[in-house]
Amino acid sequence: xxxxxxxxxxxxxxxxxxxxxxxxxxxxxxxxxxxxxxxxxxxxxxxxxxxxxxxxxxxxxxxxxxxxxxxxxxxxxxxxxxxxxxxxxxxxxxxxxxxxxxxxxxxxxxxxxxxxxxxxxxxxxxxxxxxxxxxxxxxxxxxxxxxxxxxxxxxxxxxxxxxxxxxxxxxxxxxxxxxxxxxxxxxxxxxxxxxxxxxxxxxxxxxxxxxxxxxxxxxxxxxxxxxxxxxxxxxxxxxxxxxxxxxxxxxxxxxxxxxxxxxxxxxxxxxxxxxxxxxxxxxxxxxxxxxxxxxxxxxxxxxxxxxxxxxxxxxxxxxxxxxxxxxxxxxxxxxxxxxxxxxxxxxxxxxxxxxxxxxxxxxxxxxxxxxxxxxxxxxxxxxxxxxxxxxxxxxxxxxxxxxxxxxxxxxxxxxxxxxxxxxxxxxxxxxxxxxxxxxxxxxxxxxxxxxxxxxxxxxxxxxxxxxxxxxxxxxxxxxxxxxxxxxxxxxxxx
Amino acid sequence: xxxxxxxxxxxxxxxxxxxxxxxxxxxxxxxxxxxxxxxxxxxxxxxxxxxxxxxxxxxxxxxxxxxxxxxxxxxxxxxxxxxxxxxxxxxxxxxxxxxxxxxxxxxxxxxxxxxxxxxxxxxxxxxxxxxxxxxxxxxxxxxxxxxxxxxxxxxxxxxxxxxxxxxxxxxxxxxxxxxxxxxxxxxxxxxxxxxxxxxxxxxxxxxxxxxxxxxxxxxxxxxxxxxxxxxxxxxxxxxxxxxxxxxxxxxxxxxxxxxxxxxxxxxxxxxxxxxxxxxxxxxxxxxxxxxxxxxxxxxxxxxxxxxxxxxxxxxxxxxxxxxxxxxxxxxxxxxxxxxxxxxxxxxxxxxxxxxxxxxxxxxxxxxxxxxxxxxxxxxxxxxxxxxxxxxxxxxxxxxxxxxxxxxxxxxxxxxxxxxxxxxxxxxxxxxxxxxxxxxxxxxxxxxxxxxxxxxxxxxxxxxxxxxxxxxxxxxxxxxxxxxxxxxxxxxxxx
Numbered sequence: 001x002x003x004x005x006x007x008x009x010x011x012x013x014x015x016x017x018x019x020x021x022x023x024x025x026x027x028x029x030x031x032x033x034x035x036x037x038x039x040x041x042x043x044x045x046x047x048x049x050x051x052x053x054x055x056x057x058x059x060x061x062x063x064x065x066x067x068x069x070x071x072x073x074x075x076x077x078x079x080x081x082x083x084x085x086x087x088x089x090x091x092x093x094x095x096x097x098x099x100x101x102x103x104x105x106x107x108x109x110x111x112x113x114x115x116x117x118x119x120x121x122x123x124x125x126x127x128x129x130x131x132x133x134x135x136x137x138x139x140x141x142x143x144x145x146x147x148x149x150x151x152x153x154x155x156x157x158x159x160x161x162x163x164x165x166x167x168x169x170x171x172x173x174x175x176x177x178x179x180x181x182x183x184x185x186x187x188x189x190x191x192x193x194x195x196x197x198x199x200x201x202x203x204x205x206x207x208x209x210x211x212x213x214x215x216x217x218x219x220x221x222x223x224x225x226x227x228x229x230x231x232x233x234x235x236x237x238x239x240x241x242x243x244x245x246x247x248x249x250x251x252x253x254x255x256x257x258x259x260x261x262x263x264x265x266x267x268x269x270x271x272x273x274x275x276x277x278x279x280x281x282x283x284x285x286x287x288x289x290x291x292x293x294x295x296x297x298x299x300x301x302x303x304x305x306x307x308x309x310x311x312x313x314x315x316x317x318x319x320x321x322x323x324x325x326x327x328x329x330x331x332x333x334x335x336x337x338x339x340x341x342x343x344x345x346x347x348x349x350x351x352x353x354x355x356x357x358x359x360x361x362x363x364x365x366x367x368x369x370x371x372x373x374x375x376x377x378x379x380x381x382x383x384x385x386x387x388x389x390x391x392x393x394x395x396x397x398x399x400x401x402x403x404x405x406x407x408x409x410x411x412x413x414x415x416x417x418x419x420x421x422x423x424x425x426x427x428x429x430x431x432x433x434x435x436x437x438x439x440x441x442x443x444x445x446x447x448x449x450x451x452x453x454x455x456x457x458x459x460x461x462x463x464x465x466x467x468x469x470x471x472x473x474x475x476x477x478x479x480x481x482x483x484x485x486x487x488x489x490x491x492x493x494x
Numbered sequence: 495x496x497x498x499x500x501x502x503x504x505x506x507x508x509x510x511x512x513x514x515x516x517x518x519x520x521x522x523x524x525x526x527x528x529x530x531x532x533x534x535x536x537x538x539x540x541x542x543x544x545x546x547x548x549x550x551x552x553x554x555x556x557x558x559x560x561x562x563x564x565x566x567x568x569x570x571x572x573x574x575x576x577x578x579x580x581x582x583x584x585x586x587x588x589x590x591x592x593x594x595x596x597x598x599x600x601x602x603x604x605x606x607x608x609x610x611x612x613x614x615x616x617x618x619x620x621x622x623x624x625x626x627x628x629x630x631x632x633x634x635x636x637x638x639x640x641x642x643x644x645x646x647x648x649x650x651x652x653x654x655x656x657x658x659x660x661x662x663x664x665x666x667x668x669x670x671x672x673x674x675x676x677x678x679x680x681x682x683x684x685x686x687x688x689x690x691x692x693x694x695x696x697x698x699x700x701x702x703x704x705x706x707x708x709x710x711x712x713x714x715x716x717x718x719x720x721x722x723x724x725x726x727x728x729x730x731x732x733x734x735x736x737x738x739x740x741x742x743x744x745x746x747x748x749x750x751x752x753x754x755x756x757x758x759x760x761x762x763x764x765x766x767x768x769x770x771x772x773x774x775x776x777x778x779x780x781x782x783x784x785x786x787x788x789x790x791x792x793x794x795x796x797x798x799x800x801x802x803x804x805x806x807x808x809x810x811x812x813x814x815x816x817x818x819x820x821x822x823x824x825x826x827x828x829x830x831x832x833x834x835x836x837x838x839x840x841x842x843x844x845x846x847x848x849x850x851x852x853x854x855x856x857x858x859x860x861x862x863x864x865x866x867x868x869x870x871x872x873x874x875x876x877x878x879x880x881x882x883x884x885x886x887x888x889x890x891x892x893x894x895x896x897x898x899x900x901x902x903x904x905x906x907x908x909x910x911x912x913x914x915x916x917x918x919x920x921x922x923x924x925x926x927x928x929x930x931x932x933x934x935x936x937x938x939x940x941x942x943x944x945x946x947x948x949x950x951x952x953x954x955x956x957x958x959x960x961x962x963x964x965x966x967x968x969x970x971x972x973x974x975x976x977x978x979x980x981x982x983x984x985x986x987x988x
Contacts, residue, residue: 021539022516029519033527037719038736041515041773048512052546225531242532279535 005068006078009085010281012062017280019053021239028237028244032229036112043108050104051097058093077283080465084282091159094147099139106132107409114408115232123378123397130407131374134367137410141368153365156413160289161420163467166365169416172423173361175482176354181388183486184351187339187493196335199326202251211320212247212261215313219265219299220452222272233405234260234346236267236296240279243268254321255336256347259300266299267292269452273460284463289414291468293421294428295459301350301422302429302488303451307333308443339493341389343399350422351489355388360404360415368412377401424472426485428459431476499562500572503579504775506556511774513547515733522731522738526723530606537602544598545591552587571777574959578776585653588637593630600626601903608902609726617872617891624901625868628861631904635862647859650907654783655914657961660859663910666917667855669976670848675882677980678845681833681987690829693820696745705814706741706755709807713759713793714946716766727899728754728840730761730790734773737762748815749830750841753794760793761786763946767954778957783908785962787915788922789953795844795916796923796982797945799830802937833987835883837893844916845983849882854898854909862906871895918966920979922953925970 023046030042056062066086074082110129117126137156144155154165212228226243238244245264249257270286278284286292303309310333318327326335339349345356363380366372372380381401382393393400406414432454433439442450458475472480517540524536550556560580568576604623611620631650638649648659706722720737732738739758743751764780772778780786797803804827812821820829833843839850857874860866866874875895876887887894900908926948927933936944952969966974 015542018535018539018542021535022520022543025523025536026516026519029523033721034736035718035721037716038733041512041733041735042519045512045515048509049516222531224529227527227529239532239535241535242528 003069003072003074003078005065006072006074006082008065009062009069009082012056012059012065013085013088013282014280016053016056019049019056023049023053024237024239025242025244028229028246030108030112031231031233031235031237032244032246036116039108039112043105043112046108047101047104051101054092054095054097054100057089062089063093077278077465081278081281081283084285084464087162088282090147091144094143095140099136099143103133103136103140103410106136111405111408114402114405118232118398118402121396121398121402123402126397126402127374133408133410134374137412138368138370140410141412151369153368153413156368157416158413160414160417161468162288163469164290164416164420169361172480172482173354173358173416173419176419177358179486180351180354183489183494184339184341184355187351187489188341190494191334191339194334196338197326197328197331199254199335200324201254203254203321205249205251207320208249208251208254208257211316212258214316214320215258215261216265216268218312218316218446219262219269219448221265221268225272226268228261234264235405236264236271238271240271240274240276240284243271254317258317259304259336260346262304263296263300266296269299269455270295270460273456275461275463278463283465287462287464287466287471288468289417290420290424291459291471293417294424295421295455297350297421297425298428298455302425303443303448305336305350305492306440306443308440310336311444312446337492341391343385343391343393343396344403345418346403351493352389353422354419357415357419359384359388363401364407364412364415420480423480423482423485426488427472427476427478427480427483428455429488430484431458497563497566497568497572499559500566500568500576502559503556503563503576506550506553506559507579507582507776508774510547510550513543513550517543517547518731518733519736519738522723522740524602524606525725525727525729525731526738526740530610533602533606537599537606540602541595541598545595548586548589548591548594551583556583557587571772571959575772575775575777578779578958581656582776584641585638588641589634593633593637597627597630597634597904600630605899605902608896608899612726612892612896615890615892615896617896620891620896621868627902627904628868628906631906632862632864634904635906645863647862647907650862651910652907654908654911655962656782657963658784658910658914663855666974666976667848667852667910667913670913671852673980674845674848677983677988678833678835678849681845681983682835684988685828685833688828690832691820691822691825693748693829694818695748697748697815699743699745701814702743702745702748702751705810706752708810708814709752709755710759710762712806712810712940713756713763713942715759715762719766720762722755728758729899730758730765732765734765734768734770734778737765748811752811753798753830754840756798757790757794760790763793763949764789764954767950769955769957772957777959781956781958781960781965782962783911784914784918785953785965787911788918789915789949791844791915791919792922792949796919797937797942799844799986800934800937801827802934804830805938806940831986835885837879837885837887837890838897839912840897845987846883847916848913851909851913853878853882857895858901858906858909914974917974917976917979920982921966921970921972921974921977922949923982924978925952 026042026046034042066082066089069082110133113129114126138152141152141156145152148155148158150158151166157164157166209228216228217223225241226238226245229244229246230248231246232248234247236243236245245268247257247260247264270292274286275284311329314327314329314332326332339351341352342348345353348356359381362384363377378397378401385391385393385400432451435454436450439451442448459471462471466474469479520536520540528536560576560583563576604627607623608620632646635646635650639646642649642652644652645660651658651660703722710722719735720732720739723738723740724742725740726742728741730737730739739755739762741751741754741758764786768780769778805823808821808823808826820826833845835846836842839847842850853875856878857871872891872895879885879887879894926945929948930944933945936942953965956965960968963973
């Protein structure tokens with residue numbers, strides 16, 4: 001009754017976690033620090049580590065320990081940990097090492113070249129690299145689908161959002177598609193009657209950075225365990241003990257970087273508050289990409305763009321950039337809640353954002369299931385952008401199908417997480433509001449402690465103890481649905 | 495005749511090199527980027543990787559392949575590579591894994607705490623950590639000494655400067671001690687008659703950084719394969735494809751960071767120009783710490799503080815900081831060549847520098863050989879500083895025995911490399927001067943191509959093909975001796 005097999009597993013997963021630490025930091029460095037000439041060697045080094053992690057995780061002994069541990073006397077947390085270990089093992093053991101290494105190498109190459117190719121609108125240069133990534137991702141999807149009996153795309157989707165299927169997504173997204181276009185039009189019509197004063201730049205990068213740091217501090221980011229840096233595609237990386245968030249600054253656009261920082265701070269606080277007592281174990285990790293995104297969107301959209309928070313934020317902006325006509329409270333709130341369809345997903349407001357995601361979801365699903373090829377993407381992108389948002393991306397690859405990093409290293413199945421996150425976030429914020437009387441006044445005062453304590457209590461501290469469905473049901477009393485997202489958008493924008 | 499065993503070895507060492515890449519970048523990050531809260535997790539991650547590298551390198555199969563490869567048909571370069579592989583294997587196979595891991599952990603902890611403790615002059619806090627590091631280094635030295643039949647200290651010295659012994663060092667250092675104190679006094683006497691104008695700060699950090707980048711560019715640093723950053727203890731890290739040098743800025747002291755950057759650029763150009771055709775193999779690595787230091791001192795001292803180069807440098811400084819009375823050519827040269835005994839090794843001029851090294855050499859040798867204990871260090875440091883440089887470091891740990899990073903992670907045996915490097919550098923520069931007529935005029939014109947081509951031809955391109963002794967003999971026609979160092983100091987300073 002010593003739980004020997006379980007102990008062997010915790011040692012193995014701790015070791016894996018330490019290698020993931022190095023991989024995360026080297027990956028952050030690659031995006032935020034590394035000069036171009038380091039690319040090949042870094043890609044090879046990360047691929048080598050990836051192969052090693054894959055070997056350790058898929059070792060026959062791990063399979064035996066997993067079987068043995070099922071018979072051991074484990075408490076609830078240990079059983080949850082064992083469930084997540086089993087999931088990780090099964091996910092990994094399916095893929096041959098050669099495929100893992102090839103994927104890592106092709107992804108590194110494609111991603112690194114993309115950083116230049118996107119600037120140059122160079123689809124011709126990008127497409128061959130992407131084809132290789134797609135070829136390997138299809139192979140991965142084929143192997144995973146065979147094992148799980150799901151469709152190929154669903155097999156990839158499950159990596160990022162365990163338990164989610166395209167059938168369920170189709171229901172949720174079809175619902176969104178049924179009312180969002182009308183809502184978007186109505187909001188645009190309403191807002192077109194307002195006359196807004198644009199903030200006047202330039203807003204120097206260094207001052208924006210200082211403001212970003214102040215806002216992160218006010219939102220509880222722990223700088224003893226994290227940093228803010230710059231990368232061409234903002235992300236939250238690193239490890240729970242040392243969270244690295246990035247942003248990109250535009251001297252003519254104050255709010256883009258600022259709300260980007262608020263968004264990544266949501267990811268970061270989730271990571272920084274994951275259960276430290278199980279550090280290094282799968283159960284201590286974030287639940288899923290959708291839940292992760294729910295935290296960033298909770299910060300950026302539910303909290304960040306609420307009138308209550310904007311009242312707190314405006315004086316901080318004035319402190320750094322002085323006053324100007326755009327910085328009256330009414331104008332600032334209206335400006336921060338402006339809805340405007342555009343090309344770029346990461347710059348999109350929360351009303352038009354789901355259209356960007358649904359477009360990508362439909363294209364990547366068809367791509368992985370083999371219904372279309374890489375060469376079909378630009379035309380399809382253009383067609384769907386015209387259909388959903390009335391915008392053409394013809395010959396505009398930079399602001400069309402080359403705008404995102406995700407596909408460059410084979411992250412197919414990830415995009416739906418963004419809109420799942422938006423729906424989770426609305427549902428969570430509504431539950432928090434019910435539980436916390438006087439919330440708006442607290443937010444305007446910059447007193448976020450009760451709200452964050454609620455998140456800590458209901459989301460952060462649980463890591464992966466529960467499934468996404470259990471987690472959201474425990475926190476909000478019901479399963480995920482789009483009602484609160486719709487109510488939120490209607491209340492804020494109409 | 496397929497050289498199968500040798501091929502197995504090259505694959506294994508390439509794999510090790512990729513893990514070293516990740517270790518180097520994570521190590522750089524730890525010093526230049528990481529917030530304090532990441533320390534424990536990073537230390538554990540690096541230790542885990544260290545254990546893995548140790549396991550791979552010391553695998554029984556590697557020993558068998560090494561034996562087998564001796565019988566294979568290898569060309570000269572392959573034989574040199576095999577010699578370096580054998581050396582690496584023998585160095586590593588001696589140590590038990592538990593000791594490797596314990597050393598890495600204790601070193602990480604001690605080094606990280608030192609970053610704060612040094613600022614606080616906190617010897618009481620530092621000593622217990624250092625004792626643990628010393629305990630483990632002594633254990634390492636004992637094991638190595640038993641295997642090689644050398645003294646304990648010599649066994650550590652050999653890690654950094656293969657082939658060097660304390661017997662040989664004693665000869666070289668005794669020679670230095672016989673003429674350096676007198677030379678130092680004579681220089682100080684001569685210089686005390688000059689009246690110098692001090693450069694007037696402040697020199698803003700960002701402008702210093704820009705100047706540093708310009709000087710690095712002029713010295714051929716490849717920014718496509720490297721960066722300049724800030725750390726509390728400047729170093730040259732990263733990998734040949736992506737060299738990371740660091741400096742520290744003091745707004746009141748222009749030349750300290752500037753010559754620090756020139757110094758690290760010497761290290762960096764060696765790394766960036768190591769033989770790429772053998773990348774990942776031991777033969778492609780820098781020859782030794784002494785040879786490495788010879789390149790940094792070649793840049794900083796032989797080239798950087800020569801009147802010819804200073805004529806080139808001064809206009810760059812004026813371009814960034816404007817003019818001031820200190821920036822006449824005569825005053826600037828005199829100021830850059832000023833000799834002044836002080837507490838801090840890294841700030842020392844090249845005349846008093848060897849005293850700092852000999853002091854450390856004598857203390858660390860006694861410490862490793864068990865003749866003294868950690869608690870004895872401060873008094874001994876004070877005593878020797880008084881004896882060699884007439885300065886007391888009583889109760890001044892920060893500027894005494896806590897000033898250097900080396901001992902914090904067990905780098906005993908490293909310090910002699912600095913003065914070996916100074917002697918190598920003087921001997922190399924003299925040989926280059928003989929080979930390159932009109933050198934001084936070229937340097938003043940900023941035309942460094944012929945000089946760097948000479949270094950590329952004689953040092954950089956060879957990696958570890960030859961022993962240090964062979965390398966220096968091929969390049970200069972004679973073995974290492976202190977004659978050229980003495981001639982250089984006498985010519986420049988008297």
